[in-house]
Each structure stands twice: as structure tokens, then as C-alpha cells.
Amino acid sequence: MTRFALTVEFDGRPYMGWQRQHHGPSVQAAIERAAHAITGEEIAVHAAGRTDAGVHGLGMRAHLDLTRPFTPFRLMEALNAKLRPDPIAILDCEIVPDDWHARFSCIGRHYEFRIVTRRAPLTVERGLAWRIPAPLDVAAMADGAARLVGRHDFTTFRSAHCQADSPLRTLDRLDVVAEGDRISVFASARSFLHHQVRSMVGCLALVGEGKWTPEDITAALEARDRTALGFNAPPDGLYFLRADYP
Amino acid sequence: MTRFALTVEFDGRPYMGWQRQHHGPSVQAAIERAAHAITGEEIAVHAAGRTDAGVHGLGMRAHLDLTRPFTPFRLMEALNAKLRPDPIAILDCEIVPDDWHARFSCIGRHYEFRIVTRRAPLTVERGLAWRIPAPLDVAAMADGAARLVGRHDFTTFRSAHCQADSPLRTLDRLDVVAEGDRISVFASARSFLHHQVRSMVGCLALVGEGKWTPEDITAALEARDRTALGFNAPPDGLYFLRADYP
Known part of the structure; x- marks a missing residue:
């Protein structure tokens, strides 16, 4: 074998x-x-x-x-x-080696979530990015994102169907990078809960739209309650970028 | 009106x-x-x-x-x-104004042609780029491209169905920009002949693959003969970027 x-x-x-x-x-x-x-x-x-x-x-x-x-x-x-x-x-x-396992040997996972902010529908990127019809406050989003980095109980940002034993995860990176009408959110962790990236991005978008303050991100995290989630972003913009192994 | x-x-x-x-x-x-x-x-x-x-x-x-x-x-x-x-x-x-015309008032047209060099088929970019299965010599392509800039008779790089009165065109820019396995060719001119960008890119790809030398681009141009064309690139990678008006 x-x-x-x-x-x-x-x-x-x-x-x-x-x-x-x-x-x-x-x-x-x-x-x-x-x-x-x-x-x-x-x-x-x-x-x-x-x-x-x-x-x-x-x-x-x-x-x-x-x-x-x-x-x-x-x-x-x-x-x-x-x-x-x-x-x-x-x-x-x-x-x-025979004991190398794509899932169990993995020590880091990296995602990118792509947002395009414009009124017009997407064409070549349809299904490949999340279109939000208004400009977003990127600095506020970055402030909100920084509050999620570190070791936390991410119950708020976890699908009801999540099968993980524990809601504790260490988020190593959550960066908001903007260029023109394109915003990418880069997320890195050893592992993520089900829907965690989409749930974090959904709430950051609310911050970008001014519907939430960055402090609301802290409050949502501390609530440890799925009903405190603002919004779950659609799958379209999410890309699994790469995985790390020892 | x-x-x-x-x-x-x-x-x-x-x-x-x-x-x-x-x-x-x-x-x-x-x-x-x-x-x-x-x-x-x-x-x-x-x-x-x-x-x-x-x-x-x-x-x-x-x-x-x-x-x-x-x-x-x-x-x-x-x-x-x-x-x-x-x-x-x-x-x-x-x-x-009523005398503004998208075609006749236009004084500059800009295209990008996107190439991805890799063996594996395209997935998210299928139909959105031209995949070439081997690395290309970008410096040689840039050398070839520079030979096409300026005012020339582009008969070699013109479709048999081209309806333009004259094969003379002034190519203002033909830049080859590489990043990783992505290569973009940027072409700018007041106007282009039918298939001109695809024909130029097709020949530059031959140069990148080492099948043509940069000098072969000069020879093809000077032949003023469609049968001297090396290759017409597929439409997939071609994007009309923008048009200039006074």
C-alpha cells in the first residue's frame, strides 16, 4: 500500500x-x-x-x-x-508516510473570504464572491476582527449542526484586506468549527455596514450563544486556501 | 431624446x-x-x-x-x-452629449489577456483564462511584444474576416506581466483589427514556449501575411478592460 x-x-x-x-x-x-x-x-x-x-x-x-x-x-x-x-x-x-493523515495530521487551516462591494450584480465572479451593495467601513471591520483573534469559546459562531466536542478554538489570524471594491478576509487556525468563518464574516459585514459596532463583535463572542449571531455569510465567497502539516 | x-x-x-x-x-x-x-x-x-x-x-x-x-x-x-x-x-x-458615440468618439481601447501556466485543468477560472500546460519564458515574450509596439501593418495578425479599411494600426502598449503561474498581456491602442489581440498573444505564447524566437515575431510582422501567423489564442483569456474618450 x-x-x-x-x-x-x-x-x-x-x-x-x-x-x-x-x-x-x-x-x-x-x-x-x-x-x-x-x-x-x-x-x-x-x-x-x-x-x-x-x-x-x-x-x-x-x-x-x-x-x-x-x-x-x-x-x-x-x-x-x-x-x-x-x-x-x-x-x-x-x-x-502511511501514518500521514490529511485531516488528523493537519496543524493549520487557511481560508479566504472574498467580498465585492457594488450595486451591480456579479458576472464573471457570480458564485465566486459575496456581493454587498454598499461600501463597507474596512477599519471598523478590522477592529471587529481583531477582537476574535486568540483562544475563545466560539459557540456564537458555530453551526447548530457542528459535531466538534468543544467550542474552544484558537484563531491565529483574521485579517481584513481591501483593494478598491474588493475586500478579502483571511482566517487561519489549527481548526475551525462548522460555519465559523462564514459566521465571523457575516458579523464583520454588519460592522462594515455600520449596523453593528466593533464592540458588538465582543458582545456576540461573550454571549456564547448562537442566537447572538448577526448574520451567516453565504458560501459563495469562501475559499479553502491551504493546510499546514509538521 | x-x-x-x-x-x-x-x-x-x-x-x-x-x-x-x-x-x-x-x-x-x-x-x-x-x-x-x-x-x-x-x-x-x-x-x-x-x-x-x-x-x-x-x-x-x-x-x-x-x-x-x-x-x-x-x-x-x-x-x-x-x-x-x-x-x-x-x-x-x-x-x-447627443454627439457622443461609444464607438466613433472612442480614442483608446484597452485589453487584458490572462494566461495560467500549469498542467492541471482550470476549475473556478474555466473559460476565464487560457491554460498553457508548461511554464513560459516571460522575458522572451516581453522581447517579442516590444517588437509589435508602434505603427505597423498588422496584416499577419488580422482575421480573414476583418472589415477594417486599412491594416495599419498604432499599438501603444503590449506589456507582459507575470506573477507566479499567472501571465497577463496588456494591449492598448486607439483601435484594433479583428482578432489582433488574440493573434499577437498566440504568437507570444509560441515565443514563451521556445517554439519561436522573439525575432520570429518581427519576421511574422514583416511578412504582412496571415499565413505567417503562428497561433490564434482562444477567446477565454481575453477581457475588454476599458475605453478612453476625449
């Missing part, structure tokens, strides 16, 4: 999310199908993180085990060929 | 191009249909340039005349509402 680590890019628009679902297409199922087509084996693919329906991946990491020998390059080429026409691409493939 | 100038963004993927066609959807027809829905009038929309099928617009300029009074803001909002779900957006609208 050889374990291969994959770096995966995907357009989340046609999928129910990363994880295999009974009721619709998923990125995981598409890659497992491609791996089965190549090897004839039933292959399980494990990823660094599960993404929601409509969320994109630019550098998701995943692994799979094969009994047949492959060079990483040949496996990558074969997977990309079999994945057509799905908007999923294997950007990199390498052999890793 | 009031003349309105529009700034238009569109995703070219679903269209036969800007210009109204009998055999398929066009950006022009979609905007004319939206204007008709708002006013009940038969409206003709004129643009700074005609784009090919699959070519995108980020800041196309166009104009139309209305007999009913509108504020520019209300017209823009109404057009955007009626254009749904077409991936076409009116970014700006202003009243201009």
Missing part, C-alpha cells in the same frame, strides 16, 4: 460540499470515482477539512491509499483525466 | 460575442431586450468594440438613446433588474 497526498482545487458551485452525500454530487465522491476508474479499487479519500455546499477550494489537501504502484505524476495525470468535465483539479501529488 | 453612456461588465461564456447575431445570444441583444422591456421602445445599443464569442468585458462602454426621461441611476438599476439572470451588469450610467 502506498499513501498519496493530493493538493486539490475545485469550484464549489456544482457540489453539495466536499463530503460524500446521498442527495447530490460532492467533491469527495468525484475524486473517489476517478480513483476507482483508474485502479478498479474502492478508494476512500480523506481531506483536511469538509467544506459546505458552494464553498471553493484552491489548495485543499487530501490523501488516498493505493495497492497498485503509481508514480505521483502518473496518478495526478490519470486523476485529472478521469475527473473531466468536473471542475476539480489535482494540482500536486506526492507519496507520504 | 437623451443619450446615456453605459459601462458594461459581462461574462462572455454564454454569448456569440457582443454583436447581435441571428444564430445565438449576444450581449448587445440582451441589453437591447432589457431596454425595450423598460421603455417599450426599440432601442439600439452601440459599443466601443465588438468582442468575439467567449471574450469577456470588464469595462465595455456603450450608448443608447431614450425618449422617456430617466435619471442615470434609475436607468442603471432598471437595466440590471431586467438583465437578470444574464451575466451582464451595468456598472455605471451617465448622460452624455
Whole structure:
């Protein structure tokens, strides 16, 4: 058996999310199908993180085990060929130790959330960013974001369906970067709760719109109560950027 | 009668191009249909340039005349509402003098051509860039590009269907800008021949791949012969950026 680590890019628009679902297409199922087509084996693919329906991946990491020998390059080429026409691409493939696990070995996860502030609908970026029809106060958003960095109980920013044992997470980075009518929020942590990035961005947008003050972010965090959440941002703007391993 | 100038963004993927066609959807027809829905009038929309099928617009300029009074803001909002779900957006609208013409008053046109160099297929950018599976020699491409700047007979880089009276054009800018695996070619001129940008980029890609030398660009230009063209780049990566007016 050889374990291969994959770096995966995907357009989340046609999928129910990363994880295999009974009721619709998923990125995981598409890659497992491609791996089965190549090897004839039933292959399980494990990823660094599960993404929601409509969320994109630019550098998701995943692994799979094969009994047949492959060079990483040949496996990558074969997977990309079999994945057509799905908007999923294997950007990199390498052999890793048998105890390397895309999810359990991962020590850092990085997301970007892209916002476009303008009245007009999106065209080339439709489904690829969150359009907000008015300019946002970026300095206020950055103030609000800084209040979430560190180790906190993120119950307010956690989906009711979150399966994590604990709502405690250490947020290493939450930066708001603006250029013209584009605003990106960069979030980094060892791990995130379900919906955490979208929930944080949704509340930061309220701050940017002036509907919340930066202090309201602190109050929402301290409430440790999902009903204190202001807004959950749509999946369109969210990208899984990369994962870190020791 | 009031003349309105529009700034238009569109995703070219679903269209036969800007210009109204009998055999398929066009950006022009979609905007004319939206204007008709708002006013009940038969409206003709004129643009700074005609784009090919699959070519995108980020800041196309166009104009139309209305007999009913509108504020520019209300017209823009109404057009955007009626254009749904077409991936076409009116970014700006202003009243201009009756002799202002989106095409004939235009004194500068700016395009960007986006290339992504990698083996893996595109996902979120599919149809939005030209993927070339190997790294390109950007310095050689820049050398080749510099040979095309200035006033020349661009017959080699002109479609057989080009309707312009003269193959003489003055290319003001042809810059090759690279960042990681992304390469953009920026082209500016008062006007371009049909397929000129795609033809120039196609030959520059040959230079980047090492199949042509920069000197081959000079030879192709001096041949003044369409059969001397190396390659016509696909429309996917081409964006009409903006148009200049006095």
C-alpha cells in the first residue's frame, strides 16, 4: 500500500460540499470515482477539512491509499483525466508516510473570504464572491476582527449542526484586506468549527455596514450563544486556501 | 431624446460575442431586450468594440438613446433588474452629449489577456483564462511584444474576416506581466483589427514556449501575411478592460 497526498482545487458551485452525500454530487465522491476508474479499487479519500455546499477550494489537501504502484505524476495525470468535465483539479501529488493523515495530521487551516462591494450584480465572479451593495467601513471591520483573534469559546459562531466536542478554538489570524471594491478576509487556525468563518464574516459585514459596532463583535463572542449571531455569510465567497502539516 | 453612456461588465461564456447575431445570444441583444422591456421602445445599443464569442468585458462602454426621461441611476438599476439572470451588469450610467458615440468618439481601447501556466485543468477560472500546460519564458515574450509596439501593418495578425479599411494600426502598449503561474498581456491602442489581440498573444505564447524566437515575431510582422501567423489564442483569456474618450 502506498499513501498519496493530493493538493486539490475545485469550484464549489456544482457540489453539495466536499463530503460524500446521498442527495447530490460532492467533491469527495468525484475524486473517489476517478480513483476507482483508474485502479478498479474502492478508494476512500480523506481531506483536511469538509467544506459546505458552494464553498471553493484552491489548495485543499487530501490523501488516498493505493495497492497498485503509481508514480505521483502518473496518478495526478490519470486523476485529472478521469475527473473531466468536473471542475476539480489535482494540482500536486506526492507519496507520504502511511501514518500521514490529511485531516488528523493537519496543524493549520487557511481560508479566504472574498467580498465585492457594488450595486451591480456579479458576472464573471457570480458564485465566486459575496456581493454587498454598499461600501463597507474596512477599519471598523478590522477592529471587529481583531477582537476574535486568540483562544475563545466560539459557540456564537458555530453551526447548530457542528459535531466538534468543544467550542474552544484558537484563531491565529483574521485579517481584513481591501483593494478598491474588493475586500478579502483571511482566517487561519489549527481548526475551525462548522460555519465559523462564514459566521465571523457575516458579523464583520454588519460592522462594515455600520449596523453593528466593533464592540458588538465582543458582545456576540461573550454571549456564547448562537442566537447572538448577526448574520451567516453565504458560501459563495469562501475559499479553502491551504493546510499546514509538521 | 437623451443619450446615456453605459459601462458594461459581462461574462462572455454564454454569448456569440457582443454583436447581435441571428444564430445565438449576444450581449448587445440582451441589453437591447432589457431596454425595450423598460421603455417599450426599440432601442439600439452601440459599443466601443465588438468582442468575439467567449471574450469577456470588464469595462465595455456603450450608448443608447431614450425618449422617456430617466435619471442615470434609475436607468442603471432598471437595466440590471431586467438583465437578470444574464451575466451582464451595468456598472455605471451617465448622460452624455447627443454627439457622443461609444464607438466613433472612442480614442483608446484597452485589453487584458490572462494566461495560467500549469498542467492541471482550470476549475473556478474555466473559460476565464487560457491554460498553457508548461511554464513560459516571460522575458522572451516581453522581447517579442516590444517588437509589435508602434505603427505597423498588422496584416499577419488580422482575421480573414476583418472589415477594417486599412491594416495599419498604432499599438501603444503590449506589456507582459507575470506573477507566479499567472501571465497577463496588456494591449492598448486607439483601435484594433479583428482578432489582433488574440493573434499577437498566440504568437507570444509560441515565443514563451521556445517554439519561436522573439525575432520570429518581427519576421511574422514583416511578412504582412496571415499565413505567417503562428497561433490564434482562444477567446477565454481575453477581457475588454476599458475605453478612453476625449
